[in-house]
Amino acid sequence: MSLETILSIKNLNKNYGRIQAVKDLSFDIQKGNIYGILGPNGSGKSTTLGIILNVVNKTSGSFSWFNGNTSTHQALKKVGAIIERPNFYPFMTATQNLELICRIKGVSYDKIDEKLQAVNLFERKNDKFKTYSLGMKQRLAIASALLNDPEILILDEPTNGLDPQGIHEIRQIIKSIAKNGTTILLASHLLDEVEKVCSHVIVLRKGEKLYSGRVETMVASNGIIEVKTEDDIESVVNVLKNYHETASVNIDGDLIIIQLENDISAATLNKYLFEKNIAVSHLVKRKPTLEQQFLDLTNNN
Known part of the structure; x- marks a missing residue:
């Protein structure tokens, strides 16, 4: 289809x-x-x-x-x-304001209650617009756009x-x-x-x-792995930078954040660190947030 x-x-x-x-x-x-x-x-x-x-x-x-x-x-x-x-x-009720919009748009009034229910304003439909909070005003605007x-x-x-x-x-x-x-x-x-x-x-x-x-x-790109270690952070960062699946390494407080080139498991990285005699107290794989992706996109271009 x-x-x-x-x-x-x-x-x-x-x-x-x-x-x-x-x-x-x-x-x-x-x-x-x-x-x-x-x-x-x-x-x-x-x-x-x-x-x-x-x-x-x-x-x-x-x-x-x-x-x-x-x-x-x-x-x-x-x-x-x-x-x-x-x-x-401001001095008209929600219903009166929507009736006016119906007349302008050439739509019948019978949708008004349904749309007010859709935006959770049905109970307040007979209250004047000026008594509405900013959020309620915005919800009424959405109701008007749905008429x-x-x-x-x-x-x-x-x-x-x-x-x-x-x-x-x-x-x-x-x-x-x-x-x-x-x-x-x-x-x-x-x-x-x-x-x-x-x-x-x-x-x-x-x-x-x-x-x-x-x-x-x-x-979802390839994810990030967070590592905490009791060992010297600088030397651990250097070891991670040399790992072939590492795209970048950053330090965030006591966390080391590794961005991955390819989608590998946390266990694979753990094994690599173990072979390098590095003890980790915390190792978790996460998806990068949209925020991280967005920052990468907007900074790199």
Whole structure:
């Protein structure tokens, strides 16, 4: 079964005078996944979202929605997006604000309660918007973007400025929306967010794509091994640097961190150290975090 491509971006460029905000960017969004566009501020994430939503003009390149069978204008009726801070009327209730949006979008009111339930605001639907916390305001914005039952929901920095509880709630809501079959594309500068929420990641730096693929593939490369020893750390580091499977060795407090060239077991390294008469008190193999991979990508290019 061929996967349905919701969005395809080809060689997209955007220049602001002499600044190139997006450089030759290409990627596809397939139905049913949660994609994270990850990059530091100024990496071109918001510009890219602006282009595909027709609010920013591209300089060159192309993008097409829904296998290219739909004009952008028609396609955007099947898209829900929050790329600005939401504008709701402070003295109107959640329900009244959503009724207004239904009228603008030409959608019937009968979706309102269902969408408020989806973002855990049903109990507060008759409260004025001005009484809402920042997290609740953001959840109402998500409800408003869901009113037209979009096939894809696009979110720009959905947890920006929220407290830990608010962040957790938004992330849970995003996952539950995706479980119901809505494809999600979110931009974030938070590695933790992408690692916890997304199935796929597109890493941008200065408008260029450094990586795109499944999150677990990026995280899984060949792993790292942590070693603690009672022996002299410097001499152990030298022994490890000479080991043929070592990509790099770093010291972190009393831990020695070995990044591996190839996927070897902890036992294999333990045997090598034993043969070199090095006694270890701790030896554990770990997957590198997305953070480590991201730092490696953004530093090395």
